[in-house]
Amino acid sequence: MASQGKPVLYGYFRSSCSWRVRIAFALKGIEYDQVPINLVKDGGQQLTDQYKTVNPMQQVPAVTIDGITLSQSLAIIQYIDETRPGPRLLPADVQQRAQVRMISDLIASGIQPLQNIYVIQKIGEEKVQWAQHFINKGFKALESILKQTSGTYCFGNEISMADVCLVPQVYNAERFKVDLDQYPTIKRINQTLMELEAFKGTHPSCQPDTPDDLRA
Numbered sequence: 619m620a621s622q623g624k625p626v627l628y629g630y631f632r633s634s635c636s637w638r639v640r641i642a643f644a645l646k647g648i649e650y651d652q653v654p655i656n657l658v659k660d661g662g663q664q665l666t667d668q669y670k671t672v673n674p675m676q677q678v679p680a681v682t683i684d685g686i687t688l689s690q691s692l693a694i695i696q697y698i699d700e701t702r703p704g705p706r707l708l709p710a711d712v713q714q715r716a717q718v719r720m721i722s723d724l725i726a727s728g729i730q731p732l733q734n735i736y737v738i739q740k741i742g743e744e745k746v747q748w749a750q751h752f753i754n755k756g757f758k759a760l761e762s763i764l765k766q767t768s769g770t771y772c773f774g775n776e777i778s779m780a781d782v783c784l785v786p787q788v789y790n791a792e793r794f795k796v797d798l799d800q801y802p803t804i805k806r807i808n809q810t811l812m813e814l815e816a817f818k819g820t821h822p823s824c825q826p827d828t829p830d831d832l833r834a
């Protein structure tokens with residue numbers, strides 16, 4: 619496959635779905651360019667006609683890579699995994715791979731969409747309680763699954779796509795002041811992962827578009 623230069627990530631520093639992709643690029647050691655799409659400025663740059671041509675769903679992330687444009691972070695991560703060398707983000711064994719996808723989907727389909735900006739805006743004053751409710755519901759299930767599947771990381775002792783999804787979701791949970799002490803396995807794995815450069819160096823607090831007052 620012809621390489622067409624560096625991949626370009628359309629993302630937003632605080633978007634958990636964009637962070638997933640940044641982590642995957644970092645784990646694979648892939649250099650990429652970033653185009654910031656500010657989800658709040660001017661009513662949301664994701665809603666412009668220009669960005670709609672990149673991702674008709676008007677969400678970040680989107681990635682141009684190898685001459686194609688992809689949206690949906692899990693599709694992007696799996697494409698990167700299937701086309702690039704470096705540590706596997708999905709196990710070779712089919713049953714193990716299905717379990718990694720199960721954990722990833724629990725987060726990406728079962729938790730994160732319920733705290734999206736366009737959802738939260740419709741909820742109004744109850745938005746914090748709403749987000750806490752659905753994060754807690756998802757984290758209860760996730761905690762019980764991870765008790766069975768985890769070793770050092772979400773699935774055994776190898777980093778996988780499940781870990782790439784976990785850390786940004788914990789960050790969202792912290793933003794909504796969810797009490798993580800209820801979830802000792804989630805908390806432990808998150809702390810372990812946050813020691814690693816691929817997770818630390820891609821954190822929302824140190825991105826090109828991170829505002830100065832949120833920079834660490």
Ligand SMILES: N[C@@H](CCC(=O)N[C@@H](CS)C(=O)NCC(=O)O)C(=O)O
Pocket residue numbers: 633634635636657662664676677678679689690691692726731734735736737
């Ligand atoms: N399933 C999509 C979800 C993408 C998504 O929800 N992106 C959020 C940021 S994390 C977004 O762009 N929200 C814009 C909005 O709510 O208007 C993925 O995994 O990429």
